[in-house]
Amino acid sequence: MRSSGDRSATPFPRPIREGGWLVPTDRLRRVLLACELEEQEVAGHTLAMMPLIEQPAEWARRHWEMIDTEIRLLPPAADRLLWLDVIRSVDADVQHPLGLARLAQEAFALESEWQINAQQMEEGGGQENERYRVLRARFLERLRDGAFESPGRLLARIVGSLEDGLLEEPEESLTFFGFDELTPLESRLARAARKRGCRCLIQNETDGRPPARLSVQAYPGRTDELYAVATAARASLQENPACRIGIVLLGGDRYRTQFRAILDDVLSPLRLASCGDPAHRPYSLSLGDPLSDYPLVETALDILDCADRNRSGEGLGRLLRSSYWGGIAQDGQKRFAADCAWRNLGRGVGNGWDTLTALADCPLDFQDRGRAMMRRLESFGPVQKRSFSEWVGLWMGLLVDIGWPGARTLDSTEYQAYTAWSETIQSFSALDTIGYRCSLDEFRNWVGESLRERIFQPESPSVPISVMGPLETAGLTFDRLWVLGAEAEVWPSPPHPHPFLPFALQRQLGLPHAGSVREFGFGERLVERWKRATAELHVSWATHEEDKEHDLSPYFSQEGGSPPNAFRGRGFRARWRGCAWPLEAVPFTDPVPWSRPVARGGTRLLEDQAACPFKAFAAHRLGAEVLPPWRLPLDPRERGRLLHAMLEHIGSLGLGPAHPPGRREWAKLVEQAVDLVLETETRGGRLVRALCEALREDFIQRLRSWFENVEGIRITPFHSEPERESQVTLAGVTFRIRADRIDRFPDGAAAIVDYKTGRPPDPRDWLNPERPFKPQLPVYALAWPEARALLVASLGKSPGYHGLQDSAWTGLSELKLIGLPDWEAQRQAWKVGLDALVREICAGRNDLDPRGRGGLPCRWCDFPALCRLHERPEVENCRNEEESGESSLPGDADEPA
Amino acid sequence: MGRIRAEKTKDEQSVRERALDPVGSFLVQAPAGSGKTTLLVTRFLTLLSRVKEPEEVLALTFTRKAQAEMTHRVWQALSARDLPSSLAGPVELVRQRSQLLGWNLERMPQRLRIMTIDGFALGLIQKMPWSAGRGRIPRVTEGAENLYLEAARRVIEELPAEPDYREAIGTWLVEVGGDPETLVRSLARMLAVREQWQGLLYAAGREPGLGEGSERAGLHLFRDTYLRCYHEATPERFKRWLDLARDARIWRQRLDPHVDDPPEGGEGKVADGADPWTMDRLREVEYLVDLFFTREKTVRRPRGIHSLLGAKKGTPPELQNERESLSRAIVDELELLESDPGGIEILRKLERLPHTLTLDSILLERVLVVLARALYQLQQVFRETGTVDFAEITGMALEALGEEDPTDLALALDYRIQHLLVDEFQDTSIAHYTLLRQLMRGWQPGDGHTFFAVGDPLQSIYRFRQAEVGVFLNCQERGLPGFPLETLVLHDNYRSHPALVEWFNHQFRNLFRATDDPESGAVRYNPVRARRAGGPGEPRAEVHLVAGNAPDDRARMVVELIRMERNRDAAARIAVLVDTHGEAEPIARLLRTENLPFRALDLEPLGEFGVVQDLLMLSLALLHPGDRRAWLAVLRAPWIGLSLADLVALEEVPLVPTGALAPWPPANLSADGLVRLDRAWPVLTVAFDRLSRTHRLREVIEAAWLELGGPALYGHDFELALAERFLDVLDEHPAGEWRADPLRLPESVAGLRAPHEVETEDPRLELLTIHRAKGLEWDVVILGGLNHVPPRQDSRLLAWLERIGPGGPEVIMATADAASLQPGHRGWYQYLKAIDQEKDQAERVRLAYVAATRARERLHLVALAGTGETPKPGKGSLAEVFESAFSAAEPVEVPAPGSDPEAQTVAVRLRRGGDFPGLEWPDERGAGRVGGGTQILGPARPAYDWAETEARVLGLVLHEICARISRLGWERSRPWYDPDSGSRKRWERLLVEGGLAPQRAQHRARDLGLIVERVVRDPEARWILGPHPWAACELALQGMAGAERVRIRVDRLFREPDGTFWIIDYKLGRHAGGDLETFLRSEEVRHRPQLERYARLLGQAESGPLKLGLYFLEPARFCPLAASTG
């Protein structure tokens, strides 16, 4: 719905490129507009009329508006949706109907552009072609029924109108500029225009130019090639800042991102620094990235996902942390803390919003906004099939509720992304045209796919270096042109005919990508054009890539067989590293005395210190908390807790050798305890309950096995006290501790019991003369002087008691425990060892000294990057030894109960 | 189908010539160094010279490297002048044909169909996206572990309510110790190898009962194994055994009536298809086991005969003679066996066979239900991510090919496959085999099609990638169903020194089995002949046993050997081969310390390097400030360099870079720390802000790292390459994925290896794994890592076997229940587990073979002796495979060098102060080219009115109507505004084209009618839209505003006769209730800046007085603005 201006008696200069201009690519359109601007500037005009430069589809669209008809042109998105609808009616099971719809749209357009008739379509097509024809017939039916026209054949329709003299205002002149080849339809257009008296030109900027100097250079690897070209381009610019440089990447996306990084490194490292402006690069890289990748859009999609109220996923956590709502500067800390708590709960736990907003750390602002969203969802009604505009309406409402895109000022790229997003969303409103109703899921897929397909490149200032694919060079000229990746494997490009059209027909008509011969010829034409589009043409290729050997593309020959040129110069990063940085040597670690250690988590501090002083320092002193992994609920710790609660419940019944229940009674008691605990103790929603249900049998088996095979054989009467607290003072520091259970015997002796669900402990860990690696039992021995036995109740795969006992005491002779001949002496030894450990802690010892079971502490440690283990190879060695499986010690996966 | 085997005695040259017969189909067994690729290339060219189109010859390889090499060699041959005589003939013929038929092959390498099998499958689905069940061509990834994990987690997360399903999950959960995450990993591993078992589920879709397919496959396996044993033993001998076994059984029944016949069909129900013949065989196996094996399953010794026949003393006198003759016959047989390992191998195979033909189908079905769910979830994940693994590509290709007849296939492929060549056939998986068979559908013997496969079963080492050596052995034994295949065996080795070849023959003859066995992957060794010149001299293969257990000692031995070999021949190409990546680490470290340049490909774990860990922590910290550990690591990294004491001082300070640190300065922070934080924090704050705005994480992380001086702290350029590799990882996924779960980043890095760029290191010394070394050769090979012990298999619930059965590929799967775990139980589960273990062992031997045969001149084997009194090599290690070679070696001590104790207590960091190098990098851009961006004029901040989509369309249509009136004049434009002239239809069309549903459009057209009527009647509108001395509508202009490019489109411009120049913008002016005047005023305020910018720009071209106005269409009100043109 655009009209050109009235072009008579204008106060504004007329465009230099007069009449209508048709160009093959949008890049060329932009370049021509920029040239026009420069030329007008040279002519002294600050403001002038824009020339009419269009791609053929836009030209057709503009002329469609001039045709007086009752047929309605479908907007492109609605056209795609109509295909989708038709596909769904033909094949409901296909996995990516949207992908098929895109292919069908392409095929339909190709048919029109290459003037393929129905009879040709029926000859020699395979199964895909057959299916497409069915689809196409239905599509045409739907177009007819709805009085619609498809954009896929719009140009053909306009050309027809032009031929029939129905077009109101054909241009005075029409210039086809920069086309490497015209499709049959475009040729027809040119003929028809001429017939209507329009001056029709077919032009190319390279026409009549002499061929360029050509050099072909081999490099031994891709990185060499890319650095060499980037460096040469830079040198060219330094020599002549006005130089127009083109760099063509052959072979698609193979190394696009790598080249981008190298260009940044060589051309504009300062832009990356905080003092620079990331939006301003001296080069433009063709295409862009999917719009959905931009965080602003990503947040909008995360918000849309909230329409599914039960959703509970990473996306919700990401939304919580996003800067595109509220003010992250104010409540950032809370957001991250809440997210950690949310992650700690685990995946699939309960209703997302309810659970997340109920967290203590969840910012109030988020809760308020969330409530508004929930209210909206409630008033929206049930999630059922709706029209696109209804879904868009809901989405927009949710965005408003949460305050997207936030209070921060958007930068230029964000603003443009925002605009591109709104354009895409606005195109959705067109989808009501065909009356399609969809579920939330379908809508989400559509939105996701559309935003993924929308390749977005922020508008950048005019830059001297254009990096592009071979097709984008159409119509362009350069002062210097580099063609990279000229390997036989990719250039000429391998054929890939359209799957829906008969292959032989495509080859016969010479459709793009139809066959090797066509691709070869096309490639040859392009190479010829490149030679004329620049004064210097540099072709390069890599002889090797990873462990693969390449050949040079057949269009070129390696002059004099010169050997691959290893490019040694590198970019900024290497120079930066080579600068004279002032360095100093400092102690690798330095003790930081701790006057009053705070022993959070009971004996954990002692255990960590024994395992590795740095580990304890990092965990307890620095509070080096790690981001919780996003896992399923009911991890070993949680299962241990439940098991513990079950045991406690049974323990509270006061059973034991004095009142031994029978086998059947045990079974019943166990089942009751398991059910009671699962009923009352499980935290979380549906998934946790379902998992508990699935695990019920496992709990029962474990407990039955425990009571029947382990507890059942105990003979000495005792009574149990659950969970007892005590304290112990070591080197002047008091530790509060809690035992899982204490068994008291008639002779006044006690056995302290600790539950474990993991592998059984290794007694060497208690009795190690240097450091008590598992200090828990030794600390119990000191805290409860009446203890004569220290037990680990192992509830894992092979249940049983492990532990130590005073040899002189016979209260637990039925258990296989390690007897200590001099209990008191051992207590003293423990005291000495533990005191020493605490003194180390107070002195702030924090060196890297992982001990116990070879290098195991390192293997399960979260802090290798913090302790900088890699700088201490002598420490690292013990880890390698362990990992290469050459140590005979078994691994341990200790799970706290 | 029978097979024709080339006589071993035949001249090797004639065998090679036979392989080039263009009408024959062959399976060629080509040992290491036998010139296999040359043969393949020659055959390819030979076939090329006989086809109508070059595309009719399809060569498939398994790796991209092999594909590139073959293409390179074919193409080089086609374009070279001087060719070896073997190639010259075929090449000349191809050239002639190319010229005759206009192929232009010399310039069109694309026409050569040499592809990887995965590439071929991908190409196929690109051509048949719909039939392949997709619609979008997915991205293919080699590392799909994350996708498997995600699918497996969803299996648990979306636990459906059906009790059966829950029970199934429960069973599996209990099996893995109750931990959902362990179950997830277990399921993910199953998904990674789903090619092997998913056939069971597909078959199940067609049949009742999920487990029955498995049971039938088991029956086939039993029969095949029985028959194989029967033939291998020779029918006469087997019959002799059976007679003896039956006699022994009758004898025992006579002595003890309680000795029963085994029950029919084993225990439980009789499997479907278990015919009487099979039942009899099952019984026979039981008899044989009783005869030849003791209760403990050891082979019965001749002296132990009385435990079978009962003591001689206890035998009634009338039976003594009978006993004697039976005993003698059995003892003779047992004595024969004592010197016949082949015979024992056969009996072992029989003994291992399960004694039942039924499987525990209840448990199996439960397991399959869960697996089916996992497959479904994997499909969902594939769909959502648009990414699949290679197995999926093969599956999709098979689905696409479906039941197509050959003509359709040719249409689908776009060319007819006349000749199919397959390289490295020993690495074919069963899925790939199925694909090949599909491609050959409809081929008839003698119809001009040929199949040619070349490979070496001794070099099949990719079991972990589902390669199944049994496919090769099966084809060798039976050919392809319906298509005769001639088997050729090559024996010549052109690569290695004769002394080495002799060593190979000596070592491997005993290590490989005496017979091939497709089920267990056992391969027979065919001795090779050395074809290279070389006389006797010093030994060419040496073993070095290093005392102790320290990998560093082993590394030192390797380095010593490298030095020794360098002294011998400085130009020699040396490779150090290791079994696993872990074993390479100490060697790589030492090579670097010793400044011995080397090249290694994908070897050392990327995440272990300091520079990568630092970057990883920086990324984690910026992605999620909740990871305090990462922040502390960043602050401690030497490019910031806070001391530990300063980190303690930050204990109470939240490290969230959304502003200044608070409290600031923290108590106890040192002056040094203050300066360091002062420098770093602003950089990190900017980085955090940028990171939240961009999808290009890499830029932000790199920028912060560069700015903080990151690269300064690493000693080698190599480390810069590591940093680059890490930064590339950030680019591999959209930042949103990292943002969703930052911990994916360390997970992704954990699976990566350090890159060593081919061109930057010395190719004379290479360090690589044996798997990577396949297909390559070096002058000297040092096997430097032989001690790795392969981890135990972890799945205790399931065992399965994929094989080629009588009707094609089939799967047998069995589950472990309590009974099956009892020692001595001979159920399917144990049987399949045993086969699996045997396959693993066989593969270890093949790996050893591949490793050793890479050497041309010299071979060194280095292993650690281990500790203890009688150290033994670890179970399954290559040192164990080579045990006999090491048996005579004495452990040697390798002295460790002294270390510098001071270096171990010191760290290096940036010195504090302002003496850092400046960020200098000469600007490459010329003056005047900076900036100059095109600015699209619009509101300074996005206007936020969403629900106005219809209004927007309405506005556009009104603009169009106004433009038509202005351009055509009131009379000619009547059909556009006058309902009586049919304007409503036109409006409806425009509304629909603007995106409104047809019904909505009708409705809206009524609204439009009211608006247009008002506008048309409004005198001010008539003046605006009417004729003027000069006027334009929707005028697009571009120009420069200072340094900025500007493009604008103005709704209405005109000049009045007095020279006043009007700039007017149309607005719909719809307002929801309220006071109109107030609304219009607010609109004026809102739009004034835009119009004033227009005025500033247009003022440059127009000298007359400028006036601005807004025309509100809905209320039909013109609001001139007081001009302030500036």
Ligand code: SF4
């Ligand atoms: S990684 Fe090892 S050395 Fe470092 S803190 Fe952890 S346990 Fe200690």
